[in-house]
Amino acid sequence: MRELFRANLSRLGKDLTxxxxxxxxxxxxxxxxxxxxxxxxxxxxxxxxxxxDRLQEQLDEQAIQLLALHAPVASDLRTVVATLRMSTxxxxxxxxxRHIAQLTRLRYPELVIPESIRPTxxxxxxxxxxxAAQVVLLxxxxxxxxxxxxxxxxxxxxEHHVSVFRAIGxxxxxxxxxxxxxxxxxxxxxERFTDHAVSVAGKMRYLVTGQMPxxxxx
Amino acid sequence: MRELFRANLSRLGKDLTxxxxxxxxxxxxxxxxxxxxxxxxxxxxxxxxxxxDRLQEQLDEQAIQLLALHAPVASDLRTVVATLRMSTxxxxxxxxxRHIAQLTRLRYPELVIPESIRPTxxxxxxxxxxxAAQVVLLxxxxxxxxxxxxxxxxxxxxEHHVSVFRAIGxxxxxxxxxxxxxxxxxxxxxERFTDHAVSVAGKMRYLVTGQMPxxxxx
Numbered sequence: 001m002r003e004l005f006r007a008n009l010s011r012l013g014k015d016l017t018x019x020x021x022x023x024x025x026x027x028x029x030x031x032x033x034x035x036x037x038x039x040x041x042x043x044x045x046x047x048x049x050x051x052x053d054r055l056q057e058q059l060d061e062q063a064i065q066l067l068a069l070h071a072p073v074a075s076d077l078r079t080v081v082a083t084l085r086m087s088t089x090x091x092x093x094x095x096x097x098r099h100i101a102q103l104t105r106l107r108y109p110e111l112v113i114p115e116s117i118r119p120t121x122x123x124x125x126x127x128x129x130x131x132a133a134q135v136v137l138l139x140x141x142x143x144x145x146x147x148x149x150x151x152x153x154x155x156x157x158x159e160h161h162v163s164v165f166r167a168i169g170x171x172x173x174x175x176x177x178x179x180x181x182x183x184x185x186x187x188x189x190x191e192r193f194t195d196h197a198v199s200v201a202g203k204m205r206y207l208v209t210g211q212m213p214x215x216x217x218x
Numbered sequence: 219m220r221e222l223f224r225a226n227l228s229r230l231g232k233d234l235t236x237x238x239x240x241x242x243x244x245x246x247x248x249x250x251x252x253x254x255x256x257x258x259x260x261x262x263x264x265x266x267x268x269x270x271d272r273l274q275e276q277l278d279e280q281a282i283q284l285l286a287l288h289a290p291v292a293s294d295l296r297t298v299v300a301t302l303r304m305s306t307x308x309x310x311x312x313x314x315x316r317h318i319a320q321l322t323r324l325r326y327p328e329l330v331i332p333e334s335i336r337p338t339x340x341x342x343x344x345x346x347x348x349x350a351a352q353v354v355l356l357x358x359x360x361x362x363x364x365x366x367x368x369x370x371x372x373x374x375x376x377e378h379h380v381s382v383f384r385a386i387g388x389x390x391x392x393x394x395x396x397x398x399x400x401x402x403x404x405x406x407x408x409e410r411f412t413d414h415a416v417s418v419a420g421k422m423r424y425l426v427t428g429q430m431p432x433x434x435x436x
Contacts (some may be wrong), residue, residue, distance in 0.1 A: 064295060064296065064299055067285065068291045068292070071289030074286070077285055077286050081302070084299065084302065085306070088303070088306065165396075168396060168399050169399075173395050177386045177387065177391050177393070177398045178387040180386075180395045180402070181383060181386050181398060184398070184399045185406065188406065
């Protein structure tokens with residue numbers, strides 16, 4: 001029974017990593033679609049998100065079955081509960097990649113992001129894709145160095161997010177209101193994306209160290 | 219042991235309702251602060267959100283203890299897992315009320331929402347406060363009529379959300395870029411608020427009927 005539990009728990013961890021890999025690919029494709037107004041790639045992100053949702057539902061069902069069958073306690077129980085939480089964050093990250101892709105599709109064949117602010121968005125999108133990659137590595141290795149990297153990437157994204165709002169508020173900003181709205185939303189989506197990545201890192205940190213992340217640090 | 223489990227599960231449900239009541243008050247105060255540029259009330263929402271966060275952490279800890287102690291199965295297990303999920307949604311609703319309050323504080327003594335679009339925001343904010351009230355009633359009574367009301371309120375909010383973007387895109391929109399950003403974010407926060415309320419309703423519907431909500435309907 002113990003061995004079966006270990007096998008089921010290990011499968012749960014692998015399935016969580018698979019979802020994280022799909023989220024990473026979604027982030028990468030959403031970034032590429034945004035930067036090149038590639039509507040086909042945007043469509044792909046949108047349709048792939050349904051797959052992430054389905055996998056998350058299946059994983060949650062597995063986790064509940066595992067609780068019912070094995071009634072784990074202590075750290076095993078916390079691992080299962082943390083997995084449920086991490087899958088929720090990953091699912092939201094998939095949604096946010098989809099939102100970026102939907103903006104791209106909405107404005108096609110125009111680019112969503114106006115030229116003046118493209119370097120900022122390029123850096124911000126880079127950091128979010130990197131964050132998604134770090135989540136995969138963190139889940140695979142449980143090496144908290146990746147959690148530290150995620151905190152740094154989150155700070156980078158937050159700084160860019162603030163600088164987007166600063167650019168919008170500057171007298172030199174002459175874009176249309178619709179563009180301003182798009183830029184605001186895109187920046188918010190990217191900022192939330194890394195927030196969720198940091199939330200996954202907080203759960204993993206807790207599993208590895210036993211230290212509960214506070215709402216401030218998570 | 220069975221009686222103790224029932225008592226603990228009932229306490230968990232009551233604590234979840236308490237959080238929902240705080241979220242309802244936060245939504246109500248955030249709406250009032252937004253509409254009257256009441257910075258004190260905004261500050262109150264912001265500081266009260268820390269309390270919601272703390273209560274949610276405590277409730278999650280209780281839920282984990284309950285799983286460890288009683289190892290519930292079948293519908294009891296699903297109730298505990300659904301409670302964990304609903305508490306996450308409520309915590310996010312509290313965050314979104316705080317975000318509205320933060321916008322209010324940022325622009326004080328100015329009003330965040332320009333006059334032309336105030337009726338739309340008034341109706342939208344009304345619907346979100348109503349949604350928060352429906353969540354409380356749903357948790358208290360498990361009457362799925364409240365879940366139906368939540369679906370309707372969510373549709374109302376979504377329609378207003380779309381009409382905000384339509385207003386921003388219209389030639390008659392002459393607001394500054396900073397105001398456009400504020401309006402975009404405020405509308406997004408309210409839209410997400412009711413999304414989370416509908417997500418709580420989906421979990422409750424599942425507990426009562428055994429029907430899993432899909433990502434589309436939840």
